[in-house]
Amino acid sequence: xxxxxxxxxxxxxxxxxxxxxxxxxxxxxxxxxxxxxxxxxxxxxxxxxxxxxxxxxxxxxxxxxxxxxxxxxxxxxxxxxxxxxxxxxxxxxxxxxxxxxxxxxxxxxxxxxxxxxxxxxxxxxxxxxxxxxxxxxxxxxxxxxxxxxxxxxxxxxxxxxxxxxxxxxxxxxxxxxxxxxxxxxxxxxxxxxxxxxxxxxxxxxxxxxxxxxxxxxxxxxxxxxxxxxxxxxxxxxxxxxxxxxxxxxxxxxxxxxxxxxxxxxxxxxxxxxxxxxxxxxxxxxxxxxxxxxxxxxxxxxxxxxxxxxxxxxxxxxxxxxxxxxxxxxxxxxxxxxxxxxxxxxxxxxxxxxxxxxxxxxxxxxxxxxxxxxxxxxxxxxxxxxxxxxxxxxxxxxxxxxxxxxxxxxxxxxxxxxxxxxxxxxxxxxxxxxxxxxxxxxxxxxxxxxxxxxxxxxxxxxxxxxxxxxxxxxxxx
Amino acid sequence: xxxxxxxxxxxxxxxxxxxxxxxxxxxxxxxxxxxxxxxxxxxxxxxxxxxxxxxxxxxxxxxxxxxxxxxxxxxxxxxxxxxxxxxxxxxxxxxxxxxxxxxxxxxxxxxxxxxxxxxxxxxxxxxxxxxxxxxxxxxxxxxxxxxxxxxxxxxxxxxxxxxxxxxxxxxxxxxxxxxxxxxxxxxxxxxxxxxxxxxxxxxxxxxxxxxxxxxxxxxxxxxxxxxxxxxxxxxxxxxxxxxxxxxxxxxxxxxxxxxxxxxxxxxxxxxxxxxxxxxxxxxxxxxxxxxxxxxxxxxxxxxxxxxxxxxxxxxxxxxxxxxxxxxxxxxxxxxxxxxxxxxxxxxxxxxxxxxxxxxxxxxxxxxxxxxxxxxxxxxxxxxxxxxxxxxxxxxxxxxxxxxxxxxxxxxxxxxxxxxxxxxxxxxxxxxxxxxxxxxxxxx
Numbered sequence: 001x002x003x004x005x006x007x008x009x010x011x012x013x014x015x016x017x018x019x020x021x022x023x024x025x026x027x028x029x030x031x032x033x034x035x036x037x038x039x040x041x042x043x044x045x046x047x048x049x050x051x052x053x054x055x056x057x058x059x060x061x062x063x064x065x066x067x068x069x070x071x072x073x074x075x076x077x078x079x080x081x082x083x084x085x086x087x088x089x090x091x092x093x094x095x096x097x098x099x100x101x102x103x104x105x106x107x108x109x110x111x112x113x114x115x116x117x118x119x120x121x122x123x124x125x126x127x128x129x130x131x132x133x134x135x136x137x138x139x140x141x142x143x144x145x146x147x148x149x150x151x152x153x154x155x156x157x158x159x160x161x162x163x164x165x166x167x168x169x170x171x172x173x174x175x176x177x178x179x180x181x182x183x184x185x186x187x188x189x190x191x192x193x194x195x196x197x198x199x200x201x202x203x204x205x206x207x208x209x210x211x212x213x214x215x216x217x218x219x220x221x222x223x224x225x226x227x228x229x230x231x232x233x234x235x236x237x238x239x240x241x242x243x244x245x246x247x248x249x250x251x252x253x254x255x256x257x258x259x260x261x262x263x264x265x266x267x268x269x270x271x272x273x274x275x276x277x278x279x280x281x282x283x284x285x286x287x288x289x290x291x292x293x294x295x296x297x298x299x300x301x302x303x304x305x306x307x308x309x310x311x312x313x314x315x316x317x318x319x320x321x322x323x324x325x326x327x328x329x330x331x332x333x334x335x336x337x338x339x340x341x342x343x344x345x346x347x348x349x350x351x352x353x354x355x356x357x358x359x360x361x362x363x364x365x366x367x368x369x370x371x372x373x374x375x376x377x378x379x380x381x382x383x384x385x386x387x388x389x390x391x392x393x394x395x396x397x398x399x400x401x402x403x404x405x406x407x408x409x410x411x412x413x414x415x416x417x418x419x420x421x422x423x424x425x426x427x428x429x430x431x432x433x434x435x436x437x438x439x440x441x442x443x444x445x446x447x448x449x450x451x452x453x454x455x456x457x458x459x460x461x462x463x464x465x466x467x468x469x470x471x472x473x474x475x476x
Numbered sequence: 477x478x479x480x481x482x483x484x485x486x487x488x489x490x491x492x493x494x495x496x497x498x499x500x501x502x503x504x505x506x507x508x509x510x511x512x513x514x515x516x517x518x519x520x521x522x523x524x525x526x527x528x529x530x531x532x533x534x535x536x537x538x539x540x541x542x543x544x545x546x547x548x549x550x551x552x553x554x555x556x557x558x559x560x561x562x563x564x565x566x567x568x569x570x571x572x573x574x575x576x577x578x579x580x581x582x583x584x585x586x587x588x589x590x591x592x593x594x595x596x597x598x599x600x601x602x603x604x605x606x607x608x609x610x611x612x613x614x615x616x617x618x619x620x621x622x623x624x625x626x627x628x629x630x631x632x633x634x635x636x637x638x639x640x641x642x643x644x645x646x647x648x649x650x651x652x653x654x655x656x657x658x659x660x661x662x663x664x665x666x667x668x669x670x671x672x673x674x675x676x677x678x679x680x681x682x683x684x685x686x687x688x689x690x691x692x693x694x695x696x697x698x699x700x701x702x703x704x705x706x707x708x709x710x711x712x713x714x715x716x717x718x719x720x721x722x723x724x725x726x727x728x729x730x731x732x733x734x735x736x737x738x739x740x741x742x743x744x745x746x747x748x749x750x751x752x753x754x755x756x757x758x759x760x761x762x763x764x765x766x767x768x769x770x771x772x773x774x775x776x777x778x779x780x781x782x783x784x785x786x787x788x789x790x791x792x793x794x795x796x797x798x799x800x801x802x803x804x805x806x807x808x809x810x811x812x813x814x815x816x817x818x819x820x821x822x823x824x825x826x827x828x829x830x831x832x833x834x835x836x837x838x839x840x841x842x843x844x845x846x847x848x849x850x851x852x853x854x855x856x857x858x859x860x861x862x863x864x865x866x867x868x869x870x871x872x873x874x875x876x877x878x879x880x881x882x883x884x885x886x887x888x889x890x891x892x893x894x895x896x897x898x899x900x901x902x903x904x905x906x907x908x909x910x911x912x913x914x915x916x917x918x919x
Contacts, residue, residue, distance in 0.1 A: 086526040099525065106519050108526055205519075205526040212764035241530050241766055319764060325569020326523050328562050354560075354759035363761060 001025065003032050003168030004470040008077050008225040011171060012069060015062060015076050022062070022076035022120070026055040029078045029122060033169045039476050041144045042164040044083055045091045046123035051078070054120050072118030074232060079114055080170035082161045083124040084131060086205040087111055094207045095127040095157075096343070097140040098327050098334045108205020109237045110174065110216055117232045122170045125160025130324065131178055131209040132342045133157045134412040136185075137403050140340050145399065146188060147471035148437055152396040155188035157181040158219070162189040165219050166471050172229055173219040178209045179312060180416035182217035183428035187391030187440020190430055190466060192226045192457065193219040195416075197447045198423035199244040201230075202237030210319035211242075213420045221467045223429065223458040227251035230450060249451040255458040260294030262456060265384030269305035270415055275393045278434040283390050286431040286441055286460070290388070293459050300384055302376040307369050308418040313410060314353050314366035315421075321350025345406065374422045381446045386456055389415045391428045391440025419444055427453040430466035436474070438466075481677040481726065483719050484695060485637035487592075488672040489650055491629045491660045492602060493535050499601045499627040500529030500572065506622075507605075508666050513620035521625035523567030528765050531556065535627035536579065536769065538659040539599040540779050542629060543580025545653050545786065546594050550776055554579050555768040556599075559758040565604035565619055573600035573630075575760040579771070585633075586788055587649055589642040593634035602626040629660075635674070635695060640715035644708045647671055656787050658811040664706045671705040675718045677726060701736045702746060714739035717746050784812030798822060798832035807840055821847060830854075857903040861913065864901065868917045871896045882918055890914060 001020055014020050020028075030048050037043050058076050061068050069075055083093050086104040088111075093100050107115070115121070128138035136144040136159025144159040146152040147167040154163040161173025162185025175182035177195035186193025194217040201216040208214060216233065220226040231252060236245045264287070271280060287297050324347055329335045339347065353362035380387060392412055402409040419426040424447055431441035443453045461467065498505045501520035510516055519527035540550055557575035578598035585592045604624040608617050631650060637643050651662045651669060662669035676696040702718060705711045717739075722732045735751040762768075784790075791802040809815045822832045825847055838844050838853055871893060872879055881889045894910045 084526075086524075092525070094525070102525070104519075104524065104526070106524070106527075203526075204528050207525040208765075210764075239530060240528050242764075318761060322558055322560060322570055322759070322761070325560055325562070326525065326567060328569050330564050331567065351759065354761050356757050356759075359759075359761070 001028060003028060005468075006168065006171065007222050007467075008074070008171050008220065008228055009222070011077060012075070016069060022055040022058040023052065025076060026051050026078060026120060029169060032167070033122065036167055036473075037169065039145065039150060039473065040147060040163050040167060041126055041142045042080065042160040042167070042169060043123045044093055044095070044126050044141060044160070047090050047121050048123075051120050051122055058118060058120075068118075072116075073228065074114065074172075075118030077119050077172060078122045078170040079119045079172040079174060080122050080125045080161050080164040081111065081174050082158050082176060083127055084176050084207040084209070085111055085124075085174055086207065087121065087124065090121070090124060092124065092207070093140075094130050095139045095141065096129040096340065098336075098338050099332050100140070100334070102332055104205075106205060109202035109239060110233050111205065113232050114174075119172070119232075122164075125158070125164055125173065127159055127161075128157035128181075128342070129340050130207070130320070130343055131157040131176055131181055131214075132320070132346060134180055134184055134409055135159070135397070135399075135402065137399065138340060138342045143399060145476075146396050147473055148190065149396065149474040150476040151398055152437070153188065153399055155180075155185035155392075155396065158185050162186060162191060162193070162219055165189070165191055165221065167473075171220065171225065175217050175219060176206060176209065177215045177217045177420065177426075178213045179316065179420050180413035182219060183391055183416050183426055183440065183442060184412065186219045186428040187430075187442075188396040188438060189219070190433075190438035190469060190471070191219040191221060191428075192223050192430075192461075192467075193217060193428040194226055194230060194450070195419060195426045196230065196234065196450060197425045198420075199242050200246070200425070200448065200450070201233050202235070202240040202243050204237055204239040208319075208323040210316040211323060212319060213316060215420070223454055223461050224252060224255055226427075227255060227454045227458075234450075244448075246448050249448075251451055251454050254451050254455045257455050258294065259290075259456050259459055262290075262295040262386065263384040264290055264295050264297050265300035265380055265387045266297060267302045267305065267380070267387060267389060268299050269302050270389040274411075274414075275390060276395060276434075279390050279393065279395070279431075279439055282431045282434055282439045283388070283441055286464075287388065289460055289463050290456075293463070295456075298384065300380050300387065302373075302380060302418070304369065304372045304376050305418060308373055308421055309410065309414060311366040311369035311373065312417045312421060313349070314362050315370060317346040317350035318353050318363050319350065320346040321348075321354065342406070370421045373418055377418075377422045377424055377444070377446075385445070385452065386449075387444040389442050389444070390431070391415065391442045395434060395437045395439065415442060423447065425450050425453060427457055429457045429461060430464070432464070432466060433469065480679065480681050481719075481723055482680050482693075483638055483640070483715070484635050484676050484678050485639075485643050485715065486635035486674045487633045487637060487643060487646060488674070489631045489647065490670040490672075491631070491654055491662055492668045493538050493627040493629060494660050495532055495534045495538065495627055497532060498625045499532050499535055499599075500625050503625070505626050507620075507626060508663070508668070510622040513607075513618070513622060515622060517621045517624070521567075522621055523569075523624075529572060529625075529763070531766055531769070532627060535599060537779050537782075538627075538657070539579045539597060539629050540771065540776070541657055541783050542631075542654065542659060543583060543597045544780060544783050545657055546580070546583035546585060546597065546631070548580035548583030548594060548597055550580055550771055551577050552771050552776075553577060553768055554771060556763045556766045557760045558763045559600075559760055561756065561758060563603070564617065565606050565624070567604065567621070567624065571600060571603065572763055572766070574598035585646060585649055585653075587642055587645040589639065589645050591636075592642070592646045593636050595632045595634050597629060597631050600628050600630060602628040637673075640712045640719065643673055643715050644712040647708055647711055652806070653787050655810045656784070656812050656815070658813065664708075667706070671711050673702045673705070673711065673715055674699045675702060675715055675722070676700065676732070677719065677722045679726065698731050698734050700732055700734070702739065703736050703749065704738050710739050710741050713741075713744060714746055717744065721746065784815070790815055794822070798826075798836075800833060800836055804840055805836055808836065825850075855904065856906045859901065859903055859905060864897070864905070864910070864913055865917065867897055867900050868893075868914055871900060872917060879918065
C-alpha cells in the first residue's frame with residue numbers, strides 16, 4: 001500500500017476486499033511515522049500499543065460480521081488527534097508545557113464518536129499551544145514542518161494534524177478552528193479542511209480557546225473523506241449546550257450532484273493589496289472551473305471586513321484570558337509563568353479588554369461589530385449561495401519569518417477569521433500549486449450549509465484532482 | 477441608640493438549593509452527607525480542561541420560585557456570566573454567576589420591624605471547600621469538591637435595614653420562606669445558608685433631615701462588610717458591636733475603613749479579615765458556554781402555578797379564620813406541604829366542632845400531632861356532682877390551712893385544691909366545673 005495515496009474510501013474498500021488488514025495498515029502507518037516524524041514533528045504523543053491492539057480486534061470483527069462497515073463507518077481508519085482533544089488515558093498537552101504531564105480521565109465527545117465508529121487513534125499532534133497561532137511555531141515543543149518544504153510552516157494552529165495527514169501518517173487529522181486553525185493548515189498542506197457551523201460539532205472535552213468561536217473540524221485528503229468524517233462527528237450533544245438539534249446531513253450522499261446554476265460570490269474586500277498575485281491568479285483560474293461546472297460568478301461586498309480582525313483580536317483574547325484561568329498554578333503542577341509568550345500576550349490583552357472601565361469600549365463594542373459582520377454574510381447570502389476566497393493571502397511562509405511580528409502573523413488569518421465571527425461553515429480545498437507549494441481556496445456558506453459546500457467542492461476536486469500530488473519532503 | 481447616627485444595613489444571603497444534582501453537571505448534590513471528600517465529582521465540577529457546563533433547569537425554576545415568593549419581577553431574558561478570581565477552591569478560575577440580568581429583581585420582604593426591599597435574586601455555583609489540617613505532621617490545605625458547583629442562590633437587599641434586630645428578623649423571615657418553598661434546608665451551621673451584612677452609620681444631624689424619610693438621605697461614603705456569620709444571634713450581636721465600634725470612630729471625626737470583618741462569638745466582637753481598598757475587578761462577561769435563557773410567559777406561568785400560597789397570606793388567613801397567632805402557628809410547620817396538612821387538620825377540627833385555637837395550643841405546648849390525640853387530651857370523664865362534692869368535702873377536711881387561706885382572701889389556693897380533688901378522684905374533670913363546685917363548698 002502507498003500511504004501517501006491512500007484515502008478513507010480506498011481503505012474501506014481494501015479492508016472489505018482483504019487487500020490488506022487493519023493490522024497491516026496500522027503497522028505500516030507507525031513505521032511511516034517512525035521513519036519521517038523526526039523531520040516533521042507532527043506528533044507529541046503516540047499510542048501505538050493501543051492502536052495495534054484495536055486493529056487486531058477489528059480484523060476479527062471483519063471476519064465475523066460482513067455488515068460491520070455499516071455499523072462502524074470508519075473501521076480501521078487511522079486518526080491523528082490534535083492535542084486540544086481530551087483523550088482518556090492519553091497525555092493531552094494542548095501543545096503547552098503547563099499541562100505537559102496531564103493525562104485526562106475522560107474522552108471528548110468527538111473522540112468517543114470516532115472510536116465508536118471504528119477509528120484508530122495513532123497519536124496526539126503538535127500545535128500552537130492552546131491553539132494560539134497560524135504557523136505551529138507557538139508550540140511549547142519543536143515546531144512542525146511542512147512536508148512539501150521542510151523550511152516552511154504547515155499552517156496552524158492544527159499544524160501537526162495537517163502535516164500528519166499530508167505525509168500519510170494518518171487518514172484524518174482532527175482540528176479545532178477558532179480563527180483559521182483547520183483551514184490554514186489544510187490550505188498549506190494540500191488537504192481538505194472543514195470549519196463546521198458553530199454548534200454543529202460538540203466542543204465537550206476539547207480544551208477551550210475562545211468558546212464562542214471554537215469549532216471542531218478535521219482535515220482529510222479528499223472531499224469524500226471529509227464528508228464521511230463529519231457524518232460521524234456532527235450532531236447535538238447533551239454535554240454541550242451550544243450544539244444545535246439541527247438534522248445531520250447526508251454529506252457523502254450529495255456528492256456528485258450537479259451545481260448547475262449555483263451562484264458564487266467573490267468578496268471584493270478580499271481581493272486587495274497584500275494578496276499574493278500568484279494566489280489571486282490561481283483562485284481566478286479555479287473560478288473558471290466552477291463556471292465550467294455550471295456556476296455563475298459575481299462580485300459581492302462584505303463591507304465590515306476591515307473591522308473583522310480588530311473585533312476578533314479583542315473578543316478572542318477576552319475569552320482566552322478567561323479560559324486559561326483554570327491553569328492557575330495550583331493544579332497541573334506548573335506555575336503560570338510557564339505559559340508561552342503568545343498565551344501571556346493574549347491573557348494580558350483579554351484581561352485588559354474585560355476590565356471594568358474598558359469593557360464597554362472594547363469587549364462590548366467588538367461584540368457589536370461581530371453582529372455587523374454576521375449581518376454582512378447574511379446579506380451576501382441573499383444574493384449568492386456560496387462565497388469563494390483564498391484561504392491565505394500568502395503561500396506557506398518560512399519558519400521564523402513572522403515569529404517576531406505578531407501582527408503579521410495575525411494577518412495570515414485575514415480571510416478566515418470573519419467566518420468564525422459569523423459562526424458560518426468554511427471549507428478549505430485546493431486551488432492548485434504555485435512554486436510547488438499548495439494554494440488553498442475557501443468556500444463559505446450560510447449556517448448549516450455543509451452539504452452544499454461538500455457538493456460544490458467535490459465536483460471541483462473531480463475536475464482538478466490536486467490531491468494526487470504528494471509531498472516530496474523538499475529541503476528535508 | 478441616640479438619633480445622631482442611623483445604621484444603614486444591606487444584606488447578602490447565600491442559600492444552597494437542594495436539587496438532586498449539581499448546578500452544571502449531573503453529580504449528586506449532597507455535600508453534607510457525602511461521607512468522604514471528593515466523591516461527588518466529575519470533569520465539569522472539577523473544572524478539568526475541556527469540560528463544559530450545562531445548566532440545571534430545576535435550579536433555575538426554584539430560583540424563580542423564590543423570586544416570585546419575594547414579590548420580585550422576573551427577567552424574561554436572563555444569562556449566566558463568568559466572575560473571575562483566583563482561589564484554590566475555585567477550579568476554573570472563575571465562578572459561573574449572574575451579573576446584569578439576574579433571574580429576579582425588585583422584590584420585598586415584610587418583617588415585624590418594617591419592609592425590606594430586595595434588589596435581586598440570582599443563581600450561581602458554590603465553590604469547593606478548603607480544609608486546613610495537619611497531615612503526617614505537616615500543615616496542609618486540602619480541597620473537597622463535593623460542594624463545587626452546588627446551586628447557590630444569592631439574595632441581595634436594598635440598604636434598607638435600620639437595626640441589628642431588623643437584620644435578624646429579615647434573615648429569619650428569609651429562611652422561613654426558603655424552607656416553606658422546600659428548595660433548601662438552609663442549614664446555617666453547615667453553611668447551607670450564609671449571611672453577610674454591609675453596615676455603615678449615617679450622620680443624621682449633618683443632613684438636616686427633619687421630616688425626610690431615611691431612604692432619601694445620601695448614603696455614607698464607606699461600608700463595612702460583616703461576613704461568615706452562621707447564626708441569627710451572632711448576626712444581631714455582630715451588627716450591634718459594629719454600630720458601637722463605628723460610632724466611636726465617627727465621634728473622633730474619622731471614617732471607618734472599608735473592610736471585611738468576621739465575628740468572634742466568644743469575645744463577642746468583630747475583627748478585621750481583609751481590607752478592600754478598591755472594589756475587586758471580577759472581569760464579568762457572558763459565559764459563552766451557556767446560551768442566554770428565555771423565560772417566556774408559558775414557562776413563567778407553569779412556575780407561578782407550582783408556587784404555594786404566599787407565606788404571609790397563609791398566616792393572615794389563619795388568623796382571620798381561626799384567630800391563630802402567627803408566632804404560635806408558625807412553630808408547627810416549615811414547608812408548604814406541612815402547611816397544607818395543617819390546613820386540612822383545621823378544616824376537619826372545625827367540622828367536628830373542635831376549637832382550632834385550642835388544637836394549635838395543644839400542638840405547640842403538649843406536642844400532640846393528630847386530632848385523635850387532641851380529643852383524647854381534652855375529653856372529660858362522666859361523673860356526677862354528688863360524687864365530686866363528696867370528694868371535695870374530704871379534701872377540705874384534710875387541708876384546713878388551705879381553707880383558712882382561702883377565706884383570708886388568698887383565692888389562688890383554689891388551684892391547689894382542684895389538683896388535690898383531681899388526684900383523689902382519679903378522673904379527668906373539666907377545670908372550671910371543679911372550681912365552681914369547690915367555691916360552692918367553701919361558701
